[in-house]
Amino acid sequence: MYILLTNDDGYQSEGLVALRAALNEVGETVVVAPDRNWSAAGHYRKLFDPLRAWDGTLADGSAAILCDGTPADCVALGVMGLLPRKPDLIVSGINLGSNLGTDLLYSGTVAAAMEGIMFEIPGIAVSQVRPKEGNWDFRAAQQAVIRLVGLATKHHLPAGVLLNLNAPARPPEEVYGMRIARLGRRFYRDELVVRHDPRGKPYYWIGGAEPEDYHEEGTDIAAIAAGYVSITPVHMDLTSHRWLEELREWGLE
Template sequence: MFDAPLNLSHCRILISNDDGIHADGIKVLEKIARSITDDVWVVAPETEQSAASHSLTIHRPLRLRQVGEKRYTVDGTPTDCVLLAINHILKDGLPTLVLSGINHGHNIGEDVTYSGTIAAAMEATLLGVPAIALSQHYDPVTRVIDWSTAERWGEAVIRKAVSRAWPKNVLLNVNFPAVPPDAVTGIQVVRHGKRKIGDELVERLDPRGRPYIWIGTARGEAEVASDTDIHVVFHGGIAVTPLFLDLTHVPTLETLKQAFM
């Protein structure tokens, strides 16, 4: 747990993502962070690491490269980036807050189990630094992403989020809807929803005539309860969801104890 409210004007913010150092979303997040504090550091993957989840590179060395003032890239995963940032680059002056994103596309429902954006925030949380993952939904028909909503609302969401303390092992997952900034219906703190997985599997032949399968992004919407991140984002609201890293299911734990007595 951290002491709330955080004094953001004197804080050190670390930014990472899973879309890579050159992604549009991380540029938007840098702009938001610099409106909060002058002490902003960026450590992000060299290349896109979407759906990398909480993977850690352990079978090869990592290359850390400085690409600007307080800006670094790592040829690894989002988890690698945050680990190196906190335990190596900033070991003598730890960040006060870690911001991950802004992801190109939402991270709602079961997305959180695959997301590298969420994983970067998870790693920071495990290392004892408060963290927020941020994602921007886009229209699945036009596939055009408008960052203006995240840019307009991002600072306010962050400031409100750190005005209260969160328990240990908790991170925040924020999703902005695919509507203009003035059309946002509000900010709602809601639970993690669940969607039926309906992966789009595309099977084709490569130029050599060998078959391959490409996993698409199609998902079905199963849980439409109004108190879920899925419902809020798809109805024009900003969803804020606290995620807990202790995955133990306590009721089942007690039941199994009886079975093994």
């Protein structure tokens, strides 16, 4: 397999190094990663600015292609000609923090994998819950993504689907297994923080407490809370199919 790796935390992230170390065991990997952090950038594309790419290295010294675009730009640039051939799979991560439920609307990690779908390449987004203390331990996420890539290849994951994988902040021996889960709901407790520059003009930060999770049975949020790796299949169709029929009854057509 020829696997394109990227992320939204930037090329210096230890999560990207961990992802490459894992997937080097199952295929040939190439990295096209952003030159800075694009967390919460969503599916933003730099359509009105030139993109630049150059040879660089990751935090472990391994070779990579660096790009001044967004995570989605990195994938598009790689697929459209920067790489010598079309990748068989896009894998994005390992994100430094979870991407659960409503997070997917903001996540640059998931957007990078979703960009692959635009080019009919299946994708996997990999995220790791942030530990409350101590260093990052990516082993559970690494083991899960190796297994998932193998099964996705065996069962021919279609190009229109990406798999969103989240691993709990636990060592592998304390993870109970995997759960297939639907997206949950998170309530963001954002607050607008107003500051003033030396000239008295206001500027703004968006702060606030950690999101509040709804622990509904069968969701990715509940799976992570119970100590499982969660896997959620995601596709581009955002249509509310029930409301297609509801709207037809309104007499609009």
